[in-house]
Amino acid sequence: MDSGLYTQSDAAEAQPGAVPPRQTDQAVRETLEDYTLRFAPRSYRRWTPMVVATTALGGIAYMADFSIGAGIGLAHGTGNALVAIAVAAVVIFVTGFPLAYYGARYNIDLDLITRGSGFGYYGSILTSVIFASFTFIFFALEGSIMAQGLKLGLGLPLWLGYLVSTLMVIPLVIYGMKALSKLQVWTTPVWLVLMVAPLVYLIATDPGTVDRFLSYAGTDGEGGVNTASVLLGAGVCLSLIAQIGEQIDYLRFMPPKTEANKRGWWTAVIMAGPGWVVLGALKQAIGVFLAVYILAKVGPTAAPEPIQQFRGAFDAMMPSWLVVPLAVVLVVISQIKINVTNAYSGSLAWTNSFTRVTRRYPGRMVFVLVNLGFALILMEADMFSFLNSILGFYSNCAIAWVVTVATDIGVNKYLLKISPLQPEFRRGMLHAVNPVGVVAFVAASGLSIAMYFHALGDTLQPYSPVAAAVIAFVLTPLMAIVTKGRYYLRRTDDGIDEPLLDADGNPSATTYDCHVCRQPYERPDLAACRTHDAVICSLCLSTDKVGDHVLPATAVQPVR
Structure with missing residues (x-):
């Protein structure tokens, strides 16, 4: 132009x-x-609420949920896994709601929300790095899953599959929201059919699979539901709490909320904001189901791999020559849909942090490549083999951040009226660091990480995600009261x-x-x-x- x-x-x-x-x-x-790094103006936001919602939900077509659910179910049994998935889903929904509303109502991304919700102009760099880490961790996870599919379908060695899955998203990420919206809208129906059809077929033709699924006790052999297993599983699921940041990267393009569109507007915000976790939780439960279904055939090592899960499911309902190609197509579509979002959102987070620290704009594509580089290193290091350990550790930081910001919006802004109701993100308007969010986040993440690594004893280790949430929830309003809100606005x-x-x-x-x-x-x-x-x-x-x-x-x- x-x-x-x-x-x-x-x-x-x-x-x-x-x-x-x-x-x-x-x-x-x-x-x-x-409008990377910026407020998204009304002149650019031409999509209807439902198009924005469909685009945002298309970004959660990832296969990691199947692996996460399978890993929890195989370790702790179906009962513990389902309760853990439900507990995590409730926490993610409740904390995601105020963030999604602010992103959609005021047309800003999660970093800009975080700045004015307790962290300050430079303080939110901490959380930008946390979010950027989320994007390359999950890019690596999805890339690993795709490489497994390419190995099974085309015979590519894993190292080459990792490289292919990394490089293929670059052209799609260059063009931002316009290209992503088209990709997500057109591929979502195909993805849904391929995911749901085999599950429906298995349950309809072999009801015994449901009984075997519900009775599976897990490798720990304890059976029944116990608190420690539920919390360990929930901690892994809660690593996905930062997904709300990627949802908001789309929700910031919502049209203005008016009397005429408010019903559709709210429906879209809830569906594509906190509502993403409903589909995510269902996918995790399906992952447990499919892992139990194929466990006897492939063993506990391969059962968490989505390509093996859907290969086993497709094998029961179609000719053998079609099984592997269709499973590979499902995995590739899913990987592309989520990893363009991971690469896009990660590049925004890195660029945002770098620009504030150095006061120069290097170009978003530089950090697309940086993010992909980190992801490729994780893949080549075989992160899939120690997936739950990475996610369990990461979840403590993510929970501390999201709960801190959600509490500042819900409690400090609306209940205590200490935090300014209107979001602020501009340099000069905010203090460099606001101790309200920074202290709450550092204390919550630090103590919960110490618990996770058994520093406070083996008994407390499963409770690290609970500690992260509770400490952040308590300290955020407490710090606002102690500081009397003087560090929110400069x-x-x-x-x-x-x-x-x-x-x-x-x-x-x-x-x-x-x-x-x-x-x-x-x-x-x-x-x-x-x-x-x-x-x-x-x-x-x-x-x-x-x-x-x-x-x-x-x-x-x-x-x-």
């Missing part, structure tokens, strides 16, 4: 503190593709007279031109410039190396 950007001849006219012209050009081109006035929200409570659609990059942006993405009678966009503020454009701090009254 004709963007009116700086050229090299403009360099001499650049304002003090302005972003170098080439860097500005690159940042504007890339971030205007799908200033309350951004220097622009027009309100951020319109009469319906939606972000204002009025546009202003940023005087640094010379592009029009909607009201919530801008602030007044400190040294010029003009406005500046949030990304140019982030990349202002000397702070000439950043508004000075003002006295903010603490909550009494």
Whole structure:
């Protein structure tokens, strides 16, 4: 498009503190593709609520749930696995609801939400790294599953399968939300049919499979439901709590909520926000079912592999020549659907952190490759063989983060009214670090990780995810009360007279031109410039190396 950007001849006219012209050009081109690192403006959000929801739900077509459920079920038995899956699903739904609402209502991603919900402008870098880690861990898991499928179907060695599964997503990730929405919408029906059909067939033709599934006691041989096994299983499932971040990467493109569309709007937000866990929990339960079904044929080592699970299920309902190709197609479709999301969301998280720390924008594609590099290393290290250990450890950090932010929104904003109700993410408006979220997160994750590694004894080890959630839930409002909310906002006035929200409570659609990059942006993405009678966009503020454009701090009254 004709963007009116700086050229090299403009360099001499650049304002003090302005972003170098080439860097500005690159940042504007890339971030205007799908508003990476930014508020998503109304002019870009042309999808209906249901299209956004379908796109977001398409991203959870991953096969990891089958492996996670199978691993828990084989170790602890069906009863413990189903209770663990249900407990984790409830926690994920409850904590995901306020995050999904904020992302959809105010059109910002989870990192921007986190900044204003207890962490501060730089404090949320901690959680950006946690989220980026989530994306490459699960990319590696899905890539491993795809490599298993390619080995079975095409005879490719695993190391080559890992490489293929990594490289094939790069072209799809380049084009952002527009390409991802088309991919997810068109592939979801095929994926659903291939996943559900064999399960329905097995139950209908062999009801005894259900009895064997329900009576399976697990390798620990204890049988029945016990607290330690349930909590260990729930801890693994709760590693998926950070999935809400990827859901919000889509939900931020929801259209404005109005009286005319509020029913469809809420349905879409609940379905694609916290509602993703309903399908996720079902997939985990199916994973237990299929693992028990094929256990006698393939043994405990191969039973958690989705390619083996669906190979066994398809084998019961169709000609043998069709079994392997169809199982491979299912695995490949699932891997592509989720790993384009993992690569996309991970690149946003890394870029966001790097831009704030260094105050320069390197380009999102750099971090697509960084994220894929980390994932490939994990795959080549055979992470699939110690999957539950990785996820159990990671879940403590993810739980601490998500519960902290959800508590700040639900309790500190709406109940205690200490945290500002309207989200804030712009540099200059927030303190660098807010001890409310940072202290709660560090304490919750640190203590729960110590418990996970038996530092507080073997008895408490299964309770590490519970500790992460409880400590974060208690410390977040406590820290807000102790600090009287004085560290949420550095200033309350951004220097622009027009309100951020319109009469319906939606972000204002009025546009202003940023005087640094010379592009029009909607009201919530801008602030007044400190040294010029003009406005500046949030990304140019982030990349202002000397702070000439950043508004000075003002006295903010603490909550009494």
